[in-house]
Amino acid sequence: MPVEAPPNRPAKIPAKIEDVARAAGVSIMSVSRVMRGVEGVSPAKRTEIRRIARKLGYTPSSVAGSLAAANSTLIGISIPTLFEAVFAEILDGMRGIFNKAGLQAIVETTDYVESFEEKWVQRMIAWHPAGVILSGVFHSKTTEERLRNSGIPTLEIWDYTDTPIDMCIGVDHFSAGYEMGLHLVRLGYRHPAYVGVKLNKDPRAEDRVAGLSKAFAEVGSRIHANSRLADTASFEGGMKGTIDILNNTAPTPDVICFLNDHMAFGGTMECERRGLSVPDDIGIVGFNGLNINEVLSKRITTSVTPRTLMGATAARMLVARIYGARTEEKIRMPVEIFDGDTTKDRMKTRDSNT
Numbered sequence: 001m002p003v004e005a006p007p008n009r010p011a012k013i014p015a016k017i018e019d020v021a022r023a024a025g026v027s028i029m030s031v032s033r034v035m036r037g038v039e040g041v042s043p044a045k046r047t048e049i050r051r052i053a054r055k056l057g058y059t060p061s062s063v064a065g066s067l068a069a070a071n072s073t074l075i076g077i078s079i080p081t082l083f084e085a086v087f088a089e090i091l092d093g094m095r096g097i098f099n100k101a102g103l104q105a106i107v108e109t110t111d112y113v114e115s116f117e118e119k120w121v122q123r124m125i126a127w128h129p130a131g132v133i134l135s136g137v138f139h140s141k142t143t144e145e146r147l148r149n150s151g152i153p154t155l156e157i158w159d160y161t162d163t164p165i166d167m168c169i170g171v172d173h174f175s176a177g178y179e180m181g182l183h184l185v186r187l188g189y190r191h192p193a194y195v196g197v198k199l200n201k202d203p204r205a206e207d208r209v210a211g212l213s214k215a216f217a218e219v220g221s222r223i224h225a226n227s228r229l230a231d232t233a234s235f236e237g238g239m240k241g242t243i244d245i246l247n248n249t250a251p252t253p254d255v256i257c258f259l260n261d262h263m264a265f266g267g268t269m270e271c272e273r274r275g276l277s278v279p280d281d282i283g284i285v286g287f288n289g290l291n292i293n294e295v296l297s298k299r300i301t302t303s304v305t306p307r308t309l310m311g312a313t314a315a316r317m318l319v320a321r322i323y324g325a326r327t328e329e330k331i332r333m334p335v336e337i338f339d340g341d342t343t344k345d346r347m348k349t350r351d352s353n354t
Contacts, residue, residue: 093311181215238266
């Protein structure tokens with residue numbers, strides 16, 4: 001079947017890779033793979049793409065081609081920060097998989113700022129990486145459009161959505177907050193407070209707070225105090241937020257929920273410094289099931305997320321996509337509640353006192 005040149009193109013203007021992809025009915029990435037001699041396209045389709053490229057007069061730029069060849073093993077990874085154990089463990093899960101596949105990762109941080117991520121994505125696309133990984137599912141429209149149009153395999157991690165840019169693997173943070181809220185309600189807590197980083201800095205944390213709020217609203221309660229003094233989710237931030245809650249909230253909350261386990265530990269230390277018994281006087285709840293919990297004499301009640309497994313699974317998904325193999329597009333990872341030593345069944349206490 002003869003291949004016609006795209007309409008409305010002056011003959012003197014060279015064909016573009018987009019023209020070849022359109023005529024062959026494949027993605028730009030597939031054409032790029034064929035032109036670079038990279039695996040992932042069937043022999044029959046490879047022959048067809050080359051025939052169409054010759055017919056249209058498409059010639060890859062020597063500069064772009066050399067850049068693409070140099071970076072065909074590059075994986076660009078964007079994370080919000082290097083100062084949270086969550087992302088370090090996710091990266092650790094990825095590392096071995098990428099090494100075995102002969103891929104090299106380059107990591108950049110965005111500090112949860114969409115415009116930083118947008119500029120980084122623009123640079124990545126110009127470098128022609130084999131794949132891109134973004135943290136979370138909240139991005140600017142420009143970022144999403146650029147990645148969809150680039151044909152570069154893209155994976156969103158740590159958060160879950162039914163409509164990813166390309167692929168995603170993560171946890172449903174709203175559901176995680178809601179399930180912990182239900183757990184606390186069953187234990188008899190009714191006057192919760194929350195300590196986290198500055199409002200709207202971390203959209204996933206805000207989803208968890210929304211889920212927590214929903215669970216308490218179902219029993220006619222609400223989050224009675226909400227402290228956002230911290231820039232980072234650190235021990236010190238948890239301590240400062242707890243000071244703010246305890247100094248400015250009356251009556252004292254019966255449980256304080258924290259953005260993560262590190263902040264929860266800082267909050268526990270402040271409560272005990274003030275002579276408050278945890279969990280008899282006040283409950284403490286974290287998030288993520290971080291390794292600090294393994295060495296504490298009083299283990300924190302928390303939601304455990306499979307971070308290293310998530311990273312390894314994400315890497316396998318991306319490698320499969322890069323090499324043209326079938327892979328799942330969306331994976332929702334489980335979150336388990338660990339009922340630690342910093343909460344108690346207040347319903348039993350009430351029953352024993354009646």
